[in-house]
Amino acid sequence: MSYEKLAKEIIELVGGEKNVTSLVHCATRLRFVLKDDTKANKGKLENTEGVITVKESGGQFQVVIGNTVPEVYNAIGKISNILSDSKKTSASDTAKKGNIFGQAVDIISSIFAPLLGVMAGAGILKGLLLIASNAGWLETTETTYIILAATADSLFYFLPLLLAATTARKFEGNVFTALTIAGALLYPSIIALKDQDAAITFFGIPVTMMSYSSTVIPIILSVIVMSKLEKVCNRFIHESVKNFITPLISLVVMVPLTLIVFGPIGVNVGNGIAAVMVAAFAFNPMLAGAILGASWQLLVIFGVHWGLVPVFINNIAVNGSDGVKPAAAASVFAQTGAALGVFLKTKNKKLKALAGSATITALFGITEPAVYGVTLRLKRPFIAGIIGGAVGGAIIGQAGTKAFASGAPGLLTLPTFYGPGGQGFMGLIIGIIAAFIVSAVLTYILGFEDPVEVDEPTIDSEETKEKSDEEVLSPLDGTVIPLSKVPDPVFSSEAMGKGIAIKPTSGKVVSPVNGTVTVAFKTKHAIGLVSESGAEILIHVGIDTVQLDGKYYTSNVKHGDQVKVGDILIEFDIDKIKEAGYQVITPIIVTNSSHYTEITAIQKESVREQDKLLSLHI
Template identity: 80%
Template sequence: MDYEKIAREIVDLVGGEKNVASLVHCATRLRFTLKDETKANKGKLENTEGVITVKVSGGQFQVVIGNTVPEVYSAIGKVSNILSDSKSSESTDEGKKGNIVGRTIDVISSIFAPLLGVMAGAGILKGLLLIATNFNWLDTESTTYIILFAASDSLFYFLPLILAVTTARKFEGNMFTALTVAGALLYPSIVSLHSEGVATDFFGIPVTMMSYSSTVIPIILSVIVMSKLEKLCNRLIHESVKNFVTPLISLVVMVPLTLIVFGPIGVNTGNAIADALVTAFGFSPLIAGAILGASWQLLVIFGVHWGLVPVFINNVAVYGRDGVKPAATASVFAQTGAAFGVFLKTKNKKLKALAGSATITALFGITEPAVYGVTLRLKRPFIAGIIGGAVGGAIIGHAGTQAFASGAPGLLTLPIFYGPGGEGFPGLIIGIVAAFLISAVLTYILGFEDPVEETEANDESKEIKEKSDEKVYSPLSGKVVALADVPDPAFSSEAMGKGIAIDPTVGRVVSPVAGTVTVAFKTKHAIGLVSDSGAEILIHVGIDTVQLDGKFFTSHVNQGDKVAVGDLLLEFDIEEIKQAGYKVVTPIIITNTSSYTEITATETSSTSEKEVLVRLNV
């Protein structure tokens, strides 16, 4: 797959890089914040190779790619300046458009999306270590365990440092200053003030010391304010000294301010949210699990699931476990089961292949291909997935399953749900199996509108067309000229393909076939078509007329338009073109000549529109 080609098409169809305020990616999506969403061509993007679908939600223009999103994201960085760390103030202002909910979700997803891959990897490792120690396969005192545990836990321990980087990128603050502020929160002497219970003040102002390891909210609040302070300082401080005076002011102000204000607010807010969710699940874990299991994929579709991601992470940080996330796992396996049900039932070969590959992908936590490509499109399977997710979520909630690390729900991340003693883990396994089987069976029983008959008919019709001869009708009226007599070796040598030419008497070109416009040159002097039977045709009006840059030409079609035989494609002024010093003899080339055993041109000396000009034998 040509990722750079896909990247260029995506950048062009979102309105160009100047229309992009910011871009991040998660496990399957490119998440654009656009300055003007009306400039994006959503329809063409959805039909672009490598793009599964496009969603506009939460203040973001989301291009769903699937498993190859990191490669496409990287390619965008190669073909554009979108991923540059420096953004203009204009882009920030534009990114603030939208309602408060949309802006909030945009902020959360931009901050956390870059971490999901490594967070899942670290979570899996942490879960495997839990299993290994529970079964006495590994001693917690061994140096092997200590090294592996450090690898699994460092992300979470130093989470404020990592969030400082992603938050600074989002709010266009200095990443190194943000890292320094976060580092101060984890500095050994600061940690000692909390652990030893030392009464702390800053110039007489009491400071409530807390543990900031693994915390989420304090550093995000701090870096947001820091980025505003930096912009203010940079406007007021002279250029000759601002490069070191601004960071100085930021550190002197933000570190104490974070410890005095943002730290306590953030930690206490996080604790309150965690307590509220624990209380909700404590009141009726079965009902709460059923609701989350049923609704999680709906939240993902609208992009609002990002509001819960910090909650999951915060619960693990506060309690060392999270009882909310496990129920969402049921939703993932439910949609997987629904896609598998489609795979079993459909007679359509293309849909079966899509459903099969989507099922495998979804088993590992990437559900977008299954949801957007299969279940949601067919409707009933998606509903079956919601029902299966509700049942599975209820079982998991009732079992009291906990997550002990972060990671996207899937087969590989199941170890993150295995805690000390393995309590709740059997309930998780029962829940996801039930969600999968119920969704698959319901999909098979309820059925769906299978496009098998229509597709088979189309395939059969296409096969008949491909096996029969094809006629290419004349796109112009005029004198027939042998291709060898065209005064341009690119055409006369048949290097571009076999065909014929016409010296026109009327300045209009109509479609010689029923098909699609594949190329509509900006200079309007030429047009490319592909017939419904597969013939690729180039009509080039005149010799070297590209130099006219569209002058004396009028185009009536655009790239992608469907056309029938005789539909007007373009008009041109014969006399004006001749007076400008150009010949109007027009080659009609079959550019995929090698696909045919024989190409026979008409033997008449003149032709009119819609008369048979060329016969193609397969």
């Protein structure tokens, strides 16, 4: 795959470079903030090779790529100015859309996402050292252990420094000033004050000393306020001196303010949230584990799992371990098992290949390709994964498994759950195996609607060319109805041509072919197309709906427009149309049927957008 080609297509389909306010990426997604979401062509993006799916959440337009997202992100940087422009964009700009909760999730994800890779690496090393120590392979007094332990622990000990940098970038503050504030909190003499018996004051103001190594909330609060203070200072201080006067004011104000106010508040809030989560697991660990195991991937889909990441990190920092996060591992391995179930059952070669690669990726903690590309798309496998996650989560919760370092749950990060004596680790292994097997078996038993295999003709296959000269794909999701049963004689008699009808389950019509719009009715209830191969197609949304005069319909194209498969043509409100007394049964007619020797329709009860619908034979 050409990453630059994919990057160019993505930029074009999100509305062009000028429509992008900012762009960041996490483990699998490009997270755009767009000036105008309506300019983005979500349908085309979802059908672009190299794109798994597209999600809109928390004011972000998220393009799910998978493991190659860093390469695509870098390619975007090479062919555009989007990345340099993103660095100039403040949090107030990037979080301006969505509700308060959505904005909070966006801020948290932007702060923590850049650290996930190195955090996982350090977490794996820390877990391996725990195993080596408990197994007697390395003594904690050995210099080899001491060097490796410092390597693993440095990220977590100096976490305020890293969070200072990412928070300053998010809120358009001076990164070096933010790092200096964080450094002051970890300065040896400041740390030593915590153990003094004498009262600590700053110009007579009492200071409650806390331990700030590995903390999360205090430095984030401090840098957010620092960024606001900098903007005020820069507004009023003359340009000739503001480059050093603004940092001076920021340091003199923010370090004491953090020690007096933000530090104690942040530490206590973090401890309080952690205590609530721990209490839930202590009250009924099996139930709490089942709930988190079942719901974790749902939280990931909506992006709200970021709200729990600081809790996990804070628990490890304060207590040395976290008993909440392990249940999330069950959800990861459950969706992995569901993807494997699809791989074993599907007859579709493309889906089998996708499910196979997604299973391997998910085993290492990256579930987006499995969820968005396989299980969620097929529905029942995703539900099987939720059930498997609940089973595994209940086992892990009851076992009292704890995480001793951060990192996305996966095969490589299993050592992070191995603590002194291995307590709860075997419960984790049993739990993830149970989640994996239950989900895979349920997926295989419950089954799913296997996509129809579309055989593409080759140059040497003349027989294939004769059998299927053109395919018309489904423009709708819904139930298939023979044309003879459509309650309108104009269509049921095939007077307008042969075809099929669909009772839609969603209010969107997409193009079933690559071609041109030949008729765009003013009433918006119908549209005519001619394909690149010459098939003339009429899509009529509803029966007698011309009488609505366009009410409850939105047309996205006009006469003469060129369209590709998956382009959105018409959007309509199913419920409103029904309330107005009209049926939404939608005939799809080949109006030049006489040009074909045979037109055959799919033999299925229901279809999804872009499923094979009609085969036209010359």
